[in-house]
Each structure stands twice: as structure tokens, then as C-alpha cells.
Amino acid sequence: MTGKPKLALYWAASCGGCEIAVLGIDERILKVAEAFDIVFWPCVLDGKVRSIEKMADKEIELCLFNGAIRTSEQEYMARLLRQKSKVLVAFGSCAHEGCIPGLGNVATREEIFQISYHDTPSTVNPEGTRPQAETEVAEGTLYLPHFYDTVKTLGQTVEVDYYLPGCPPEPERIWDALTAILTGALPPPGAVIGAQTTVCDECPRTREEKKIKEFKRTWEIIPDPEVCLLEQGIICCGIATRAGCGALCPTVGSPCIGCYGPNEGVQDFGARMMTALASVIDSDDPQEIESIISRGIPDPIGSFYRFSLAHGQLRRCALPLEADTLDATKAA
Amino acid sequence: MAEKVGVYICHCGSNIAGMVDVEGLARWAGANLEDVTVARDYKFMCSSLGQELIEEDIKKEGLTRVVVGACSPHLHEKTFRKACANAGLNPYLMQMASLREQISWVSSDKDKATEKAKALISGAVRRVIEQEELFASEAPVNPNTLVVGGGVTGIQAALELADAGYHVYLVEREPSIGGHMAQFDKTFPTLDCSACILTPKMSDVGQHESITLLSYAEVEEVTGYVGNFHARIRKRARSVKEADCTGCGVCIEKCPKKVIDDVFEAGLGYRKAIYRPFPQAVPKYPVIDREACTYYLKGTCKACEKFCPTNAIDFEQQDSFLDLDVGNVILATGFDMFDSTRLPQYGYGRLANVFSNLEFERMCNAAGPTDGKVVLRDGVTTPESIAIVHCVGSRDKKHNPYCSAVCCMAALKFGHLAIEKTGAQVYSFYIDMRTPHKNYEEFYDRLLAEGMQFVRGRVAEVTDAARLPGEEGKLIVQSEDTLAGRQRRTPVDMVVLMGALEPRHDARETALKFGISCSMNGWFTERHPKLDPVATMTDGVFIAGVCQGPKDIPDSVAQGAAAAARVMAMITKGTVLIEPVVATIHEENCSGCRICNNLCPYNAITFLEDKGVSYVNAALCKGCGTCVAACPAQAISGAHFSNEQIFSEIEGLLYDAISGNGAGHKVEPAGVPA
């Protein structure tokens, strides 16, 4: 046993991009290896859950947890790692605010299974087989994790010490965070490690006062390279998205889609986008306003909650009435 | 450290206690709400004793927050803020819950009302904990005052202020001040000659060194705030150079063009194209009516110019603009007269000898078109019988639901004048005789004694269709004598319609211009119907006279003086407290996206190019919070209405509903008492 502080990295409902992002800090990864004893990183090293289970509470110094919580197994791991780690970091957008997996909250488990195991053209499943939580075989019962109706963020599942936003977090920000943690120069627990302002702050485009008569889809115009995309009618989330990426997308003419999540203290990313855009619609006539909105924003959830549906105030779309809800007293 | 909140529930006599279990509510708050250290109920919290209660607790218990469950904050927020301040607690750490207006007075089930009260109190407690110390800033009060409307009300207000040594700008739409009162012959109940008591006041205004009289002018726009308004005045082109005009009146004499005077003579008389509404007009300068003047129509004539001894005529004169800085505004814009053609059954405009009340006023006026003779439309015949019809367009859902307040007394006055001048038989057709003022009932008695006949019954119609002998050639007033319970046809020579007083046709635009509101009937809304009748919801803007609601001359004058007194108080104090409820942009959070830049109607938000952030000018900010709600980066905070405060209030209000934090839900149906 070395005396080095222990480091764990885990992925739950995520695409793996965060893992790559960690390696994105290039050779500095070696510094990390020097500084830490990496005890658990399923994507990169071999390791056993059991060995974690065997650890004493808080034995792990730092756990970088990426991915949202979609299955019982992920929730179990979240609880386990929380128990064993001093510092638990929600790493990346999925853990922070649900991200793309969180968009699953527009549907139910039933609907998702229906699509992925029947409806998709590439599916051949004449028996209509579906993953079962329990399967009896000769050897006994086989278990699969239970698949939830609703994707939750890490913060909604266990207590989180720090959030590192981004899909994925920029290597530099990751490094900043790591050094901060190593040097103990940490913000108060619960904080988001990152900038306190939004993408426009880093965006090179020129901005004027805003008045919008029509919202445009990206394919509808070739945007002027100098002028603010929003002023050209393109829904750019830069106004509401936490800075830190260096305004990569808008700089190259593609609107910000909000992967860095809301700014400091904001409780609902979508609400900020809605209120800001609505405020600058250039019309006082109800009919006109309604048509500007419905024509320009065919998919409000996709436009305003692409990364934060699970994290917003409403967290998901209404369940169909038949979906059975949990008896409250048993919750969590 | 945790806050110490004091909760005070007012009984408001039985107003609240009658519908809300106030003791229970206080007990509940004390026992169940976090951070509540004191919870009391008391008969009248707004009483000095009630306030002392709070002050003592602040001192003794070291309260850091106060919640008062009583009436609407619009009534007593100031009171309780003062109480807190007296005890050394920042007044903005007090929050009111409107248990009376929002619960006891609108509910009919005591249990449900009490439940709602719990929610409101819990909301207020949660909110107040988030509230922050704020400090009202002071702004100087400009000692000049803008008075809009030169009727007797505006004149009174202007003189009160000017005599006290403060400068007044008096703006009047017509060429002369004087308003409706200048058109009257006598005033009830004293029968003073209207001109005799008004014209001295008018000339005082004309000569007063502290009054700038802007007649034939209108207010274009008003900006700024209490103590510091800026008003833009449009002086319409008189076509007469006031500087050169001596008011000799030759021009009027020589003008060949005669037109009907629809304004001052109520359409009963004529005036010239260049005119002065009436001989004692103030200012004395005439005006050319460009719609009527031959020169403007045909390009020739110029008689006035030829004969003017001082070359004061200026056909090219343009409207001019005047920018004024004033500290306060008094609106005394008066009323319009009901157009009786809207009630065809009374025949006005169709039957020659049906007259409007204003026409009759002019007819009685010695200086009027008939030299004070009461005659029929033919101009010569003296009526032997006259019917005065009350409530024409008043107390009538189809026109104006309200009582016009002055018509009964005016009708009595007409009765007296008619009897005096013609000896005619005068009938008054009334619904209810309303004479509730000093010496008014006595005046009624007098007219009864003078033989005026009173028929209780609203007139059904006035017709010239004779039915019975003796009706030929007469106007027949058809009514029910409700006291006799019989139909009655009263043949008369002349009918006078007591038309309603109506809000100015442009009252709503005026209200908008000055940032005040109108009642549903279109009268300007006072701050409080009983306790603050001349102030409005907009600090520094006061209302007086009929523009606030129908009233007679004494009441109007009283209000004019009252408004002036309120303004003087402001001026003598010298400064006004500017509510610290303003928006602030936190530079560190602002990304300079400029969403907020064009949201502020007062242009309080500017973009600082150098820093690349937006900035709110607190002096201009009126605290509406629109920018706060709009900022996508949540970089703008609104004092006293911060997100945290409102979030907490929502949580408090819904204390008994399903909590939203994902854990520990009660899913029992909402609404069941907790």
C-alpha cells in the first residue's frame, strides 16, 4: 500500500467521451499517476467492485464520476463510491445535469424498450425478446440491472462535492480542477468548478441590442461570420451557457448548444433561454408572437433542455397516466 | 446564524378575526415555522399599541425579521416599516401578508380561510428570512409645480402654491382659464354670481409673478420621477404674438367671420374666427381659429392684421415647445358634458325647445347669448312652463352607472333662476333628490317654497306628439309619478336635460402619460378612496376636482387646496426617499450578451463598451424587474424581489403541498389540511 491518495474514476450512463477527455490532458496524466494511486477506473484499468466494497469509508481521496443514473446498478455504484470517497466530483455534463442520456426523460422505459427492441428498422426480434431484470436458467436466476423510467443526475442520487461541467469538460478545465483539488485550493463544497459568466464573454462575435422577428434553423441561413448568431435569428445558447469552452462552436459559426450547463446559481437552464429569447421577440401581437415561437422553435425541449432536462425544475415530461408511480413513503 | 422572526397576526377588529382563527394561526406559526421565535395576535396591529408590541419584541427578543399578517401592504406597509425602523431594525426586513384583502374579506369558510392564512404566513416567513437590509436614497425635490387644467380647481391649487412663494406652471388647453365655472351664471346654494367670485381669482393667476400661465397649450410628455419630473409642453399657435398684443380687441370687432361657439357658448351663441372665449378671459390675448378663419381657408382677408395697432397678428406662427423641470404635478383636468343626443327619447337635437344644462347655464348668464333672458329656441318667446329632467346619462347602465352628484342641486338652481326670470311653472323630474351638504337641503326647501314642482319619476320620453287637449304645440314630458303611482303627461314649453358629468374623452391617454390609472368609469384613481383622496399611486402626481370623480365647486376647490398642501409638504421637506427597489447587474456574471439592453422603457440600462458589460443606472431604474427576469446569465439581481426571496416565498406558500426535492413526498391529494 502506497501512502498516495487514492483516485477512482467511474462511468455510469455516458458515452465515454469523458474518459477520453481525461486522457486529453495528455502527458500530464502521468503527473496524475504520480500524485495518485488510481484504485478504480473500469474503462482503463482492471478492477473489481468488490475491492471497493471492501474499502473503508472515505478511503478514496477523490472520485471522478461521469455519467447519469439510469439503472439500479449505476445508482448502486454511485452510492458505493460516495460512501468510500472523501471527495466526489460529478464529472461532465451527464453526471452534472443528465446531458443527452437525460433526454430519455421525454419517454418512459416502456417506450424506450419498444423502440430499441422492436421499432428500429435494424432490429430483428420476432420473439419480441426483451431484457428482463430476472431470468431463470438451468444454473439458477440471472439478474440484470433494473432500467429506470427517469434518468437522474448524480447530484439527485447522492451528495456531490463538486461539479465539473462540459460535454466533455475541456482538458484545461480538468487540469485546473485536479490541481485545485491537489493543492486544496477548493471552492466551498457543492460548487461548480468553472467560470461565473457565460459563453458570450468568450465569443469574438460583435453584439448589438437584440430584436428578433424570426427564429431560424442553422440550415436556413449562412450566418454572417462577424455578427452575433442570435441577432441573426439562430438560437445560440451562448447567452445562458457557462463559459469555459472558449466559445468553440460560435467561433466557427455553429450556435452554442449549452453543453457547459447554466451559469452560477441558475436553477433551470431552459427557463433562462426561454425568458431571454421571449424578451427580445419583436412583436406585441399575441397571434404573431405565438406563430414566431411555434414556427421558429418546433422542438422546445431539444432547443432549451438538450443537456439539462433531467436537471431542470420539471426534470422530465409528464408520464403517461398508466405509468405506475411509487408510493411516496418508500422513496429513497 | 439563524434569523429570529417575529410573526404578528392582526385581528383588524373582527375584519380578520371574524373569518380566520387568528389565535390558532399565531400559535401554529410559533410552533411549526422554522426560525419563528415570537408569534402573537393582537386586536389592531396598526394601532400605536400594536406597533409598540413589535418594537418591544425587536428590542427585547432581538428579532432580526418581522412578519405582519394584516391588511394589504398598500395600506400599512409604511406603518410597520416605520415601527421596525423605530426599534432599530432595517425597515426592509419586514414583510406583510394580506390576510384581510386576500383572505377574510373574500372567503366564506373559516377553516379554509385559516388554512390559506397559514400558507400566506409561511410564505411571508420564508421570504422575510431571505430579505436584505436596504437603504432608501434621497433625491432633492424641485420646488416648481406643474398644474394641468385651469378650471376653478387648478386655479385654486395654483394660487395656494404661488401665494406660498412656490413657482407654478399652469397649463390650460383652452385659450383662457376659467373652465366650466366661467360659463355659469350663479352657483348653488348661495347663488353667488359665478363670474364675481371666479374672475378675481383668474386675474390673480394672470398677474401672479410666481405663476407661468400656459394657455392654449397641452402636455406632450412627462418623464422622470417624484421630485424630478421633466414635462414637454406644446404651446399651440395662437397666430397672435402675446408679447405685442395689448388685448384691445379691435381684431375681434373687425373680424368678418362669425361661427357658432361650441365650447364656451355650448353651441348656443356665436363668436368670431379670431376670438377670446369671453370678455374677462385670462390671458387677454385672442386666438385665431384656423379652421374658420377666411385667410387660412381662402388666403385673403387679414382684416385683423390690418386693424391691429401693435402688429401682433402672426399668421405664420407655429406651435412651440417648452421643456419644464418640476418636482410635482397636480392634475385638475375636469370633465366633459354628456351629449344628450345619445338619449333620443328626450328629443335633444330634434325637438327645438329641448336644451342641455350647459345651454341653459349660458342662457341664464347675463353675458350669454340671450343676455340672460330665458327664451325658447326661437329666441324671443318666454316659456310659461319648464321641465327639468334629472339623471340624463347618469345612474344608467347603458351610459354612466354613477350619480353625477351635482345635477340635483344644479336643477334646483335652474328652478330658482327660471322662476325668477320668467315666473314660469317649473317641474323637476327626479329619481332621488340628493342634497347632502351644508345648506343644500335648505336650498331644496327654498325651492319647494318658491313653488317649483317635484315629480318623483325618471322621464320616459319627451315628445311633440300631442295626444290630449292642451298638448298641441307643447313638448309633452311623459313619466310615471312614482309617488302617485300614476302615469303623467306634462305639457311644457321648454325642457332642460341635466346631462351627466363624464370623464374627459382623452382621460385614459392623460392617465397613461402621467403613469396613473383610471377607474372603470374613466375617473382618475386616487391612492386611497378615504385616506388619501388626492394622491395617486405615482408619487409626485396628485389629482383634484372632477377628474377624480363627480363633485361640486366647494369640493373641487377643497381638493385643489388639499393637493397644493400635499405638494407644499413635499417641497418644504426638500427631499424624497427613492425606494431602493432597483436592479443591479453583477459585472463578474455579465457576459455582455446585451439581451437586457432594449428591455428598459426608462433607458436605465446602458452597455459599457470598455468593460463589455451592461450597467443599470439606479437613478433611472423604476424597479419593475423585467431585466432581472430576462437575464440569461442571471447576472442581474432585483433588490427586495430577488430570486431567492421569491423562490422561498413559493416554497413557503406551498408548505403543505408535495415537496419537489425528489425525496420524502406526500402524495396525498393536495389541499387536505396538513
Add this chain to the structure above:
Amino acid sequence: MSDTFEPKIVAFLCNWCSYRAADLAGTSRIKYEPNVRIIRVMCSGRVDPTFVLKAFSLGADGVMIAGCHPGECHYLEQNYKAMRRYYMLRHTLRSMGMEDDRLRLQWASAAEGVQLAAAINEMIEQVRALGPLNWSANWHENGRRLEALGRLAQEHAEAMEVPA
């Protein structure tokens, strides 16, 4: 109290018109149902969509936003911003499967106590007809979530008994 569903409505009233309309309803003793809980804001333009979403997530069954009539805003034109946000919000809430009647934009001048009371009653009726919103119940899994969790824990615990 009756066991019929009593909706909870949170209403945001502007200080100048609608809140005064509520005061007027009070002073003129106009009765309306007690299901509404009023929050005073300076202007309907202050109402942040987050307030509305928060109210829903905290258990409100309906939310009303009330302001001065268009053209009569005490702050000249801010109620138009409120109106635009209302339509934007309604557009999104629809796509999230929430009924329109649960969010209402109401104009009420300071003189319209009667109208405001009537509007409140009407909204309460509409929402009562829709039934409880109970939005946060949407977030919960059926009971198998806990079973599954328990079973995992169980399984792992047993596994640990096996000597390494």
C-alpha cells in the same frame, strides 16, 4: 372539509394593477375560492419562467400570471414581455405534456376586482377538472427500483462472503 380535490394555484400579481384588483376584490367583499395563493411582484415583467416551473415542481396545480392590461402597464410596456414569456413557456410546457389550463395569463386593471375574482374562480374550476398535477410523482420509479437496489446490495454482500 370535502374530499373533492382542492387545487393549489400560485398567482403572481403585479403591484400596480392586478394586486390592487385583488385588494379591490377584498374591499368590495367579492367572494372567491380560497385555493389561490398570491405573490406580489412589482410587474408581471418580473415573473421569471423559473418561478412558474418551481411552483409546479413544488406541488402547485396551476399558476396564474396577472398584470395590467396591454397598453396600461405601470412600467409602460413590460407586461408585453410577460405576455411573450407566457407564450414561450406554454409552448414548452405543452411539449412536456402539461395542460394549457394550468398556466394562465390574466389582465386585470386596478378597477377590475370583480373580473379578477371571476378569473380566479374560473381557473380553479378548470384546474379542479384537470385533477392534481402532482408533477414530482413523475420522477419516481415503481417499487422495483428499491427491490433491485436491495437485491444488488444483497448479491454483492453474499459474493463477499465467498473466501477470496
Add this chain to the structure above:
Amino acid sequence: MKYSYYPGCSLEKNAASYHESTMAIAGPLGLDFVEVEDWNCCGATEYHALNQTAAYALIARNLAQATKNEGLDTLVAPCSACYLNLRKCDKYMATEPELAGRVSQALAEAGLSYKGGTLHVRHLLDIVYNDVGLETLQAKTTRPLKGLRVAPYYGCMIVRPGFHNGDDDPEYPVTLDRILTALGAELVDFPMKAHCCGGHMTQISEATGFELIRRLIKSADDYEADLIVTICPMCQLNLDGFQGAMNRHFGTSYHIPVLYFTQLIGLALGLAPRDLGVGSEIVSAKEALSKIGAEVEEAEVATPRQRRDDKALPMPGRRGEG
């Protein structure tokens, strides 16, 4: 312009001339009327006094029948009483759920149904004034009614209860006036133009009924009208049919013929009196109509002689001149 047409009982017989003249002018004015199939009596004012549900059910049957006229959503009634009943029923079927419910149940008994607002009920006067228009009338006039002093008489039921279509004033309506002026007639400023003819009063209380008739006839006579022009069969019946009895009752000798406005339009259009049912009135209009064609200076509203001199004060609403 095609409409459903509900003649009503009166037009079958006693007011046949109203029906005939309406049909006669329809062609020239480009109006096309399709009679409601198997219509029934509207119950006049009588049924309301006995049984509300039955009264409205009776009326509603006509509305239901009218909806059978494919593609015609306007129902025209020349009789004011019928018009008011149909119009009121149509409104209440929409605004009075309880009553409407009962009526619908009743209609269902005969497999009929009517939804308030389906039809647009209008009076013939409204059609002529708004759809045909004064210009057309003027243009088509070949026999101007010059020199004919006519008293326009509206009665109660079209102008009054606020159900009526146009925004004509319930106290002092003018649409008929304008039509007659357009036809060249000399108008009398008839003060009783919207007063009551007494309806069925002659049958309830002769004295009352005759008095109501007298008022109208007297006033028309005071204004030296050659004839009264009406738009309602009940009014015509009272003023024309009972004029003699009224005269006898009061010992007077008024002789004022009463014609339907459609008859005058017909005459102005140059149609033959007989095709317009002229001649069927009890008080002969022969003499009065003989005036048509006489040369008179242009018609204007005539009022009783009045003293006027330069001292005269201007009239309100007649202003502007110096």
C-alpha cells in the same frame, strides 16, 4: 342573394298583400326567397303567456325546419312578431342552457334539433336596407314617390328588444326613413314611429286598444301624412283594419291609409298596384297614391309649422353654418 323565407300566418291571408308585394319586388331587387318547408305559427306573443317551453319549442320547430334548406344560413321574416320570436329563440337556444335543454328534448320527439346560432335570423327591412342598399333602390326607381307625404312606422318588435340586427336606434330608428327618401317620398318626422300599435289589445280591452291606435293615427294626421308605411302585419291590421272602429269609438273621422313598405318599393319600381296587393287595404289609398308623379321640390323631412326668425338660436347637431 338567396334566403330562407318564413312568411308567418298573417301573410297567408290578412297580410297577403305584404307577401305578394315582397315576392313582386324580390325579382327586380335580385332577392331569392325559399319558403321554409311546412312551417308553423310562431305563437305570436300569446304562447309566452301560457307555457315558456312550449312557446319556444313551437318557434324552434320552424328554425329546425329552416335548417333543411341546404346552404341557406339566413332566415328572413317579414312579420316583426315572427321575426322577434325566431330571433329570441335562436339566441336563447345558445345562451339559456336550461331552457334550450328542455326545448331540444321536445324537438327530439319529432326527430328535430336546432343549435343556437346556426341560422342568422333577419327582418325583411334589414335585408332591403343592408343587402339591397339605397343605391340600388334609387337606381331602380322608375316612379319616384315625389309629393307623397309618408309617415314611416316601425312599431316595436324589430327595433326594440336589442335582438335586432342592424344598429338602428330603438328610440328613433331611421332605416325605413332612408329607404323611403331614396324612393323619392316626402318624409314626415313621425314622432310615433316606434310606438306601439296595441298588438292584440283590441281583443283584450277595446278602450286601450283603440286609444293606442288613435295616438298613432292622430299624430300622422297632425303631421299631414298622406299615408303610413309599415313593416309589420299586426301594425297594418290595427291601424288599417281598426281605423274605422277607432274613429267611431272616439267620434273622429281620420282617413290615413296604411301600406307596407314593400308595396311602396314596388310602386317606385314601377310595378302595377294590383301586383302589389294594393287595394286590399280597408282604408283606401287610392287618393293618396294618385299624388305620385306630381311635381314637387325635392323632398325633405317635414315638421309642423314653427315660428323662426333671425333671432332664432342654432339647433344642437345642426351646427357648422355661420
Add this chain to the structure above:
Amino acid sequence: MHEPSRRDGFQGEVIAATPGGESLLTCIQCGTCGGSCPSGADMDHTPRQLFAMINAGLRQDVLHSNTPWYCVSCYYCTVRCPKEIPITELMYTLKRMAVREGAYDDSKAPDFSRTFIRWVEDYGRSFELGLMGTHMIRHNPFGAFKIADMGIGMITKGRMAFSPTRIKGMDGLKRILAKAKQLEAQA
């Protein structure tokens, strides 16, 4: 909104049976109705008095009053009423109440209505000759002479039908009216 306080008693009945009747509560006894009524001179009470009596709960006096029966449905009162009370409708309501309870002194008017309607109920159309005949013989045998010339005129001018027309859908109409009366009885 306030619930109008006086929904009980006679006034309540009258209000409930009249479309828009609630406004009766707002009557200020101004007498515009009484003044406007063309047949007001012959009424026992002016409409205004009737409303005061309704307010006072004088059921019998109201129902026995001839006032509603002298209403000629000219609607002047209705359009002139400053409180927009549907007075003509109220008169119909009072007539119906009186008929239902047989509470009227002079049966002339109700009989006229009944006779009129009897023809309508049997034939679907009204029948003037029949109506006048029956009614006159019953209530005013000599009056017939007064208006004889009129009758003769009407006949000679071909304005009087001698036999009623019967509509085709008579059975249907009968069923409708039967049902309507049944429902009215329950209402």
C-alpha cells in the same frame, strides 16, 4: 362574486323563471317603465309598483293584478330601464304563473291567448276568423257589431280565411308540444 342575497321566496321564483331575471334585484324604482308603458294608464299597478310588490312578497296581489295582461310587449320599458331589467320577459313570467295558478280576475286576456293557441295546437297555424269568432262571442258579443264593417271589409277584401290550414307535420308538432308541456311542468 357576491351571491345575490334574496333568491328565496316569491321574488326568487320570478327571477328563476325569467331569462336574465337576476337584474330585478337592482331595481331602483325610478318609474321609467311605468312612464314608458303605452297601456300603463289602464293597469292596476304600474310595472314599477309590481316590482315593489314582488319585493314585498305580495304574491296574490301581484298575480291577480291585470298589469301583465295589459302588457303589449312593446319593450319600451326593457330598452329604457337604466338597470337593464328584462321587464317584458318578467311580464310573461307573471302571466304564466297566474295562468298556472288560475290567479287572474278577468279571464279575457288569458282566454284570448288560450283560444289563439288552441288553433295553433290543433292546426299548426293561427286562424283569425276562428279566433275572433270564438273570443268575441265569449267576451264581447256586442263588440262584434262595432267592428262589423271591419270584418266585412276584411272578408270582401279577401283578407279573412274561412277555414284554417293544417300543417303536414301535425303529429310531430303535437308530440313536441306534449313533451314541452311535460318538461315545463317538471321545471
